[in-house]
Amino acid sequence: MSDWPSHGGRPEQLLPRFGLAGDNEIIDFSANLNPLGPPVWLAQQLAASVAELALYPDPDYREAREAIARAEGLPAEQVRLTNGGAEAIFLAAALLASQGVSRATIVQPTFGEYARACRHYGIAVEHVELAPGSFALDEASAAEAMRDAAALFLCRPNNPTGTLLGREIIEHLLAAGQHHGATLVVDEAFVDFVTPDERLTPLLARFDNLLLLRSMTKLYAIPGLRLGYLLGSATAVERIGELQPPWSVNALAAGLVAPLLADRDYLARTRAWLDAERPWLQGELEALGLDVVPSHANFLLFRDAHGESMPALLAHLARCGILARHTHNFIGLEGAWLRVAVRSRLENRALVEAIARWRNP
Ligand SMILES: Cc1ncc(COP(=O)(O)O)c(C=O)c1O
Known part of the structure; x- marks a missing residue:
């Protein structure tokens, strides 16, 4: 088994790998949690x-x-x-x-x-x-x-x-x-x-x-x-x-x-958010040349359509203040893919812009 953290959602475990302080301000796409946050x-x-x-x-x-x-x-x-x-x-x-x-x-x-x-x-x-x-x-x-x-x-x-x-x-x-x-x-x-x-x-x-x-x-x-x-x-x-x-x-x-x-209203708001955001994020990632697996959940798995290194993208995103989920400890993926949670439009846009900067430095 690899020495990568086995779960998403704890930035302080991953950031030091990229020479970043564990308490760096980060948007966490590595844990698949509803971005609406707990009901008020x-x-x-x-x-x-x-x-x-x-x-x-x-x-x-x-x-x-x-x-x-x-x-x-x-x-x-x-x-x-x-x-x-x-x-x-x-x-x-x-x-x-x-x-x-x-x-x-x-x-x-x-x-x-x-x-x-x-x-x-x-x-x-x-x-x-x-x-x-x-x-x-x-x-x-x-x-x-x-x-x-x-x-x-x-x-x-x-x-x-x-x-x-x-x-x-x-x-x-x-x-x-x-x-x-x-x-x-x-x-x-x-x-x-x-x-x-x-x-x-x-x-x-x-x-x-x-x-x-x-x-x-x-x-x-x-x-x-x-x-x-x-x-x-x-x-x-x-x-x-x-x-x-x-x-x-x-x-x-x-x-x-x-x-x-x-709380049926919370569920309805969640579904409305996901119905809007998941296709939007998938479309933007595909437009950047990523191969995205069609998802029924609140996250997307992707790799580069032309074989660019996903660990390199993971490191780039971390430097941009964005944490994606590595796939080093998933059998059959072994780091060649990244997983991101679908988040709010503002955060999803930040992710897309960071990937665009990786494409065109
Ligand atoms: C597929 C799957 N099952 C179960 C769990 C564990 O859920 P919980 O946090 O409720 O223990 C996770 C957490 O990441 C998960 O991804």
């Missing part, structure tokens, strides 16, 4: 609930789980609240290990924590790689994984490509898995950004070998709060409840779940 009412609500710190949270998080269940159209027994999407990933791996799963396949390039979580629980990891450039999935090799291994992890839409696997492929994989006793774990951390709504929740009614992982971090721009959840069959969720440390989510974060999900 959130800080006040947090302050108003500080008294709850004196009490243990409800160990079952009933209120939060019921709010999620209502939003997802599921019984609360199929919902587990987690400490961010990251804990949901580790709980999925813990569940698999407790079921005796010893090998899992991961569709790559993707978020690195699936492999880390599997290894943490003693599950050997294999990979199925998406086709270079198009990032299409070879369905046959994925289906094979649902036969040979007892679990397949994939991310939909996928970080870092932004691509979205078709629902039919997912159904085929689930049916194969049902037949061979394999579980499909789908990380939908970025599904809130997909329009029209493509979440796989309805499939839970037909497939008890499906686990869905969610993060509230990206949409609500709350990486420091740590909120996520896991959806699955009532049996799987009950078992996961036994594996999860008690009070894993703090009371203040848990108390925000229902009001966050109820």
